[in-house]
Amino acid sequence: MPDWAREVRTRLASVRLSPTREAEIVDELTQHLQDRYDELVTGGATPEEAGRLSLEEFQSGTALASRLAPLRQAHPPEPITPAAPTGAGLTDLWLDVRAAVRQFVQQPGYCAVVVLTLAVCLAANLAIFAVVDGVALRPLPFPDGDRLVAIYNTFPGAGRDVAPNSPMDFFDRQPLQGLTGLATYQRLGLTVGQDGEAAERVVGLSASPSLFPLIGAKAWRGRLLLDGDAVTGAEQKVLLTFGYWQRAFAGRDSAVGGTLRVNGTPFAVVGVLPEDWRFIDPTLDIVIPAAFSAADRAPARRYNNQNWRQVARLAPGASLEVLQSQLDALNAVNVEQAPDLRQTLIDIGFTTRVMPLQRFVAGEAAGSLYLLWGGALVVLLVAGVNLANMVLVRTAARRREWATRLALGAGARRLLRQSLIEAWVLAAAGVAVGLLLGRWALTLAPALGLDALPRGTEIAFDGRVMAFVLGLAIVSGTVLGVLPLVAHRSARLMAVLRDEGRTGTGSRGARVMRRVLASAQVACALILLVAGAALLTSLQRILDVDLGFRRDRLVTAQMNLPGVRYGSAEAARAFADRLLERVRPLPGVVAAGVASATPFGQAPGSNPVFAEGYQMAPGESIVSVHHVSVSTGYFETIGARLVAGRWLADGDVDGRPRVIVIDERLARRFFPDGNAVGRRMWPLRGTERMHEIPPEDQRYTVVGVIAEVRLSDVVDDPGIRTNGVCYYPFAQRPTLGMGLALRTEGDPDLVVGAVRRTLSELDPELPLFGVAGVDTLIDRSLFDRRTPALLAAGFAAVALLLATFGVYGVLAYQVAQRTRELGIRMALGADRPRLFRLVLGEGLLIVVTGALLGLAGAAAVRRALETQLYGVGALDPVVLSAVVGLLSAVTLVAIAIPAGRAAHTHPTAAMSDVG
Amino acid sequence: MRALDRELKRGAAELMILALLDAQPRHGYDLSKLIEARSGGRLKFHIDSLYPLLYRLEEREWIKGTWVEKPDERRRRVYKLTPAGRRVLADQRRTWDAFVDAVRQVTGGEHA
Structure with missing residues (x-):
């Protein structure tokens, strides 16, 4: 009798079984052979015959091993050997990479789709991330920038959620324990010239010298501004930025120690700032010390001249909350010291807030950027699902190859490695193309107006952006690489060598997974569609807003008269008269007028206003309104519409009764009975005289009401709500800053050239700046609405397309299977x-599930979305139906194609697919 | 055609084993004899295809093998159908019937 156990063991030698399992199999097969042998012997066979016949139960010497090899039990976990040889690792890696590349060269179509999809999505994410990072995420370029805070006042009752501070606030707050340094500053337009050269308009910063140690600045040439420079009456000092030094002084060292005329007054140049110095506004040209007089420091003026921004450094160990509570306590004490203002301050909601400087600078822009970033990530997600499906389908086709490799002894870890390397090779190609595309997309940033964002010039393609995109690519590649193995595991890859994977419809789990993923894609696409459509509708509503004037062929230009030469009201008035006299007859000028603030030009001044006979309700706040002085002919020039009363007239001059024209918004607020004309109003003359009714000659009679003219934005900022505008006759209330408004015909450039020549004849040292068509100014003011809306719509379109392919792919694959x-x-x-x-x-x-999920998702992001919308809700029924309609139409096409294919299945297909 | 033949046989072998275990638990030798006997000797399993097939079904948890020792008998590994196996069997029977039916309809010429 043969040694059965030896016979079985020999045949099992090449199979890697665990010792226990091997013993068990040997045992079981030995029993079988013994049974057969006994039976044969019982049946009358000789022992030799029985032994030979029993061994014929084996088909061959190798069949047992080859049939057991695919089983899981033939792949016990590898024992952990400490010091396992690793020398071949790099060579293996190289071989795997080469193998992967070879595979893809043979499947150029598959490869191109995956790489391009990844590249486009990564590029979009790169561009958006670069913007988000530059504007909101990147630390401020100051040492310990995260300890810098902005301090600001807030008057929600008067429509200002974020307002600057008064000079007195700067002195009040310096002793607070929660901060180690405090600076105050304001950005100014300044007229600057060197002796013997034409004056130009520059961007200036008036700042307390404490700013420089606070943000860790060093001088490049000369010195910084010192506390001693900020004294009224002292010799005036100016510090140049690197850019201005290069431009105006050609980078000459002799500039330091020289003089610069600023608004007509000589200022000594003390130094130059380094090239990389940035604060608030990258276009800054010069910095002058903020000097405050004794009057500015009087407690009575504490709530006046609120034009100064503040930046502080938190004291070591102090938190925002500590500083906030100290500010609150300070305010409480100060309010008690001003009993007659107390109620007004309470009604107006006066408080002081502290916020990290970085967040303050990013401001409103951050909100829409984060939304767009989310959108770009969702697009990547949707695309990722399509890629995952492609990988799964491709893997299904490769199951035999994988199973064979396993049978030949490849470890599971080895397959995972191969799969990962293949996915990483694709991701690497995707990221390479994506980086190029994204870089190119970023060069479009200025064209999209993105450099006008806060810190917009810091938007850059740098290490942080690269790291982000590489991170995304590695994650995408890893997911795509691991996915097939996970799917295999559930579908029992090892069992593939039999027929299961061929005749069936794939594992149920994988099928459900594919449908769920497709539904998720539809959901994501719907969310993006809702957001895109809502933003576009909002943009359309904004474009439809009645601006209160005619924007076509309206050109404006700005001037600032230097106080040194135009100190008296008479001088400014005379200048405006002469200017209009000379400009009106110029060819191409249909009408002309001047105003202290033209639409979308210089910011109008604002101040609280009061009305005779208007009884404020208890708790009602005083309101701050814009004050604009306008020449005769100005309203006609811009095409304003008179609603009641009369225009300002030639007779409304100094010495005549004081008159104003107000807009409808202000009229509704103070004269809800509709009879504004003939009533009297007056602006606040200083908080200390808030409750006095001014003498007869300082009260203004309303002579006309006009339709509201939008002055600085097509729609209000969420943080600054317009309360209305008072228009004064320029003759009665002249200003040094003024805008010239021209209604033109013919070539506007010719008209502007003629106006420039006229102005230089009148005053050769007066620069004309901000010359632009109002149409252009409006467009520019809308970029932060238009760009996000167009980008979101673009993302939505891409997501819809991808989701459609996703649904089509799932159904088509299923029909084929x-x-x-x-x-x-x-x-x-x-x-x-x-x-x-x-x-x-x-x-x-799939689609209905996805759509329902998408609607739920849209409802979830509703609040965030609505902060970006105007005149339309995030879930507006009309917009929603349009979006759902579009989604249904597009996805129906995607469904109809595979459904049609299914309907044309031939009965013989039942046979053809079996083998 | 050889490929089809192989696939059909493979599917059929599974179906047969499941069906035989449906009636009662059996050990490997028993199964091989039954298949040979019931097919009138036309089907015969080699030991090196039968056991790998059993182990595969076991890994799929359609059948379960346990060592049983009875007095005066040798220790044997006996296989029985699991609930999952029972479901698969029912499913495969239906599919098989439908398939055979379909093939008959297609190959049996035009029907009325």
């Missing part, structure tokens, strides 16, 4: 419409 089943159904008498409906139903299930 189920050809046999469909063939059987056909053979059993199902008609074409029924098969069509079958697939249609499955498709609709």
Whole structure:
């Protein structure tokens, strides 16, 4: 009798079984052979014969091993050997990479789709991230910038959620324990010239010298501004930025120690700032010391001249909350010291807030940027699902190859490695193309107006952006690499060598997974569609806003008269008269007028206003309104519309009764009875005289009401609500800063040239700046609405397209997989419409589930979205129906194609797909 | 055609084993004899295809093998159908019937 156990063991030698399992199999097969032997002997065979015949139970010497090899039990976990040889690692890696590249060269179509999809999504994410990072995430370029805070006042009752501070606030707050340094500053337009050269308009910063130690600045040439420079009456000092030094002084060292005329007064140049110095506004040209007089420091003026921004450094160990509570306590004490203002301050909601400087600088822009960033990530997600499906389908086709490799002894870890390397090779190609695309997209940033964002010039393609995109690529590649193995695991890859994976419809888990993913894609696409459509609708509503004037062929230009030469009201008035006299007859000028603030030009001044006979309700706040002085002919020039009363007239001059024209918003507020004309109003003359009614000659009679003219924004900022505008006759209230408004015909450039020549004849040292068509100014003011809306719509379109491909792909794959089943159904008498409906139903299930999820998602982001909208809700029924309609139409096409294919399945397909 | 033949056989082998275990638990030798006997000798399993197939079904948790020792008998590994296996069997029977039916309809010429 042969040694059965030895016979079995020999045949098992090449299979890697655990010792226990091997013993068990040997045992079981030995029993079988012994049974057979006993039976043969019992049946009368000789022992030799029985032994030979029993061994014939084996088909061959190798069949047992090759059939056991695919089983899981033939792959016990590898024992952990400390000091396992690793020398071949790099060579293996190189071989794997080469193998992967070879594979993809053979499948250029698959490869191109994956790489391009990844590249486009990564590029979009790169561009958006670069913007978000530059504006909101990157630390401020100051040492310990995260300890810098902005301090600001707030008057929600008067429509100002964020307002600057008064000079007195600067002195009040310096002793607070919660901060170690405090600076105050304001940005100014300044007229600057060197002796013997034409004056130009520059961007200036008036800042307390404490700013420089606070933000860690060093001088490049000369010295910084010192506390001693900020004294009224002292010799005036100026500090140049590097850019201005280069431009105006050609980078000459002799500039330091020289003089610069600022608004007509000589200032000594003390130094130059380094090239990389940035604060608030990258276009800054010069810095002058903020000098405050004794009057500015009087407690009575504490709530006046609120034009100064503040930046502070938190004291070591102090938190925002500590500083906030100290500010609150300080305010409480100060309010008690001003009993007659107390109620007004309470009604106006006066408080002081502290916020990290970085967040303060990013401001409103951050909100829409984060939304867009989210959008870009969602697009990547949707694209990722498509790629995942492609990978899964490709893997299904490769299951035999994988199973064979396993059978040949490749470890699971080895397969994971190969799969990861393949995915990483694709991701690497995707990221390479994506970086190029994204870089190119970033060069478009200025064209999109993105450099006008806060810190917009810091938007850059740098290490941080690269790291972010590489991170995304690695994550995408890893997911795509691991996915097939996970899917295999559930589908029991090791069992693939038999027929299961061929005739069936794939594992149920994988099928459900593909449908869920497709639904998720539809949901994501719908959320983006809702956001994109809402933003576009909002943009349309904004474009439709009645501006209160005619924007076509309206050109404006700005001037600032230097106080040194135009100190008296008479001088400014005379200048405006002469200017208009000379400009009006110029060819191409249809009408002309001047105003202290033209639409979308210089910021109008604002101040609280009061009305005779108007009784404030208890708790009602005083309101701050814009004050604009306008020449005769100005309203006609811009095409304002008179609603009641009369225009300002030539007779409304100094010495005549004081008159104003107000806009409808202000009229509604103070004269809800509709009879504003003939009533009297006056602006606040200083908080200390708030409750006095001014003498007769300082009260203004309303002579006209006009339709509201939008002055600085098409719609109000969420943080600054307009309360209305008072228009004064320029003759009665002249200003040094003024805008010239021109209604033109013919070539506006010719008109502007002629105006420039006229102005230089009148005053050769007066620069004309901000010359632009109002149309252009409006467009520029809307970029932060238009760009996000267009980008969001673009993301939505891409996501819809990707989701459509996703739904199509899932159904098409399913139909292809189920050809046999469909063939059987056909053979059993199902008609074409029924098969069509079958697939249609499955498709609709995916889309309807996705749409419902998407609607829920849209409802979840509603609040965030609505902060970016004007005149339309995030879930506006009309917008929603349009979006859902679009989604349905597009996805129906995606469903109809595979459904049609299913309906045309031939009954013989039942046979053809079996083998 | 050889490929089809192989696939059909493979599917059929599974179906047969599941069906035989449906009636009662059996050990490997028992199964091989039954298949040979019931097919009138036309089907015969080699030991090196039968056991790998059993182990595969076991890994799929359609059948379960346990060592049973009875007095005066040798220790044997006996296989029985699991609930999952029972479901698969029912499913495969249906599919098989439908398939055979479909093939008959297609190959049996035009029907009325």
